[in-house]
Amino acid sequence: MIIRLDMQSDVPIYTQLMNQIIEGIASKQLAPGEYLPSVRSLASDIGVNLHTVNKAYTLLKQEGFIQIHRQKGVVVNPDGMPGITxxxxxxxxxxxxxxxxxxxxxxxxxxxxxxxxxxxxxxxxxxxxxxx
Amino acid sequence: MIIRLDMQSDVPIYTQLMNQIIEGIASKQLAPGEYLPSVRSLASDIGVNLHTVNKAYTLLKQEGFIQIHRQKGVVVNPDGMPGITxxxxxxxxxxxxxxxxxxxxxxxxxxxxxxxxxxxxxxxxxxxxxxx
DNA sequence: CATCTGTTATATTCGTTGTATAACAGATGT
DNA sequence: ACATCTGTTATACAACGAATATAACAGATG
Structure with missing residues (x-):
């Protein structure tokens, strides 16, 4: 999936990342079970710090959109998306x-x-x- | 109009103020031509600094929702609201x-x-x- | 055993938010 | 005239968030 960042925006980078991943899932460009790039490789791809990507991933995990497995990487939640809470x-x-x-x-x-x-x-x- | 602020929110106070004034206009609780409280009185009413209210007013003026007259006060734009730009x-x-x-x-x-x-x-x- | 994964810990820089005073300039009411 | 109200401007400051920069740790994999 192609990530587009606007460094001039007042929207934080980690929020832009979250939004684009969520839209990626919504548009089925990202399917449940599909792996996302590691924090380090995505960070270097889009030219930001490791921690910025990690923050986006951690928040997406907290909300239930993705799962993070210690040494295997980050995956779109295969058990389905969070519901209407x-x-x-x-x-x-x-x-x-x-x-x-x-x-x-x-x-x-x-x-x-x-x-x-x-x-x-x-x-x-x-x-x-x-x-x- | 009653202003409700959530000091625990991550939404800035001046943004909450802008949103509530805009919703006040949308709901016709505030009519074009109607005067809003002065920066100082509103600030003291809701218990925030003068500059916080001033920032909300200044931004609302820049977007065309209100007019600010030097020594008369702040008024909901009597020439109508900004359009769909x-x-x-x-x-x-x-x-x-x-x-x-x-x-x-x-x-x-x-x-x-x-x-x-x-x-x-x-x-x-x-x-x-x-x-x- | 090197290499990958996420994770954690510090530290630093920078901009935003919000507060605190103070003063200025023009209009109004007495 | 004068006190009082208006918005405006200028500083300064504390607190926080965003983003970066290194570094190291721990577990899994080839």
Whole structure:
């Protein structure tokens, strides 16, 4: 999978990494059971420190997206993804409300907003386009 | 309008302030032309520093949600809200994609996600419930 | 036994967040 | 005139987070 980082972004690198891996799983470019690069090789590939990658992996593990095996490496959780927990629902609400509120302020129609969300949903689930 | 701050949150205070004012406008608890408390009085009300409120106000002004008049105070933009600019669309995509991707990972159905977005949209536009 | 894996421990640099004072400049009300 | 309100600006400081840089440890593998 191709990782794109924006070093100018105010979004932390480890967060960008987490987001891209999660989107990779959502788009089935990464399948459960599939191995991810080691912290050291990924770090050197994308030109960041080992600890930055390790932080992303550790957080993804805590949330249940991946498993980390001591001397075998990092693997997309073969037991499936975490479900819709109450904690997750709260996090999702905290993320969605401000976005929706701003859309309303700017005069975005409800159907228009839903259309946008739907199109992103489709865009993500339709990829595995791996080859660009 | 009632401001609720979570001092334990990892979301910066000035961001929480911006979000709540934007949601206040979206829910019509705050109308265009309406005056907001001065930086000093709001800061003392919610128990934070003057500069923290000032930062929120300054950013809201830069984005066009409010106007700041030198010696008269801060007012919700009476000329209307900012529209759907390309910059805004990019920001919105950057905010939405990770949320949608995680929802997909966790097995959230498209119609379920749309239902959630719609219910938040309705919840915000249906308030002015001011009295709790 | 060298080499790979994740893990842990320090230390350092840098930017952001939030606070704390202080002062300035213009408008308003008495 | 004068006190008082407004936003604004300038510093300084403490605390934290992000990212880097080394180094070392522990277990598995070839």
């Amino acid at each position: 109450p904690d997750y629902q709260h996090k999702q609400e905290a993320q969605l409300r401000p976005v929706i509120a701003e859309a309303i302020c700017r005069g975005m129609d409800k159907t228009e907003l839903l259309r946008i969300v739907e199109s992103f949903y489709d865009e993500i689930t339709q990829e595995p386009k791996e080859n660009a | 390309p910059d805004y669309q990019h920001k919105q995509e950057a905010q939405l994609r990770p949320v949608i991707a995680e929802a997909i990972c966790r097995g959230m159905d498209k119609t379920e996600l749309l239902r959630i977005v719609e219910s938040f949209y309705d919840e915000i536009t249906q308030e002015p419930k001011e009295n709790a």
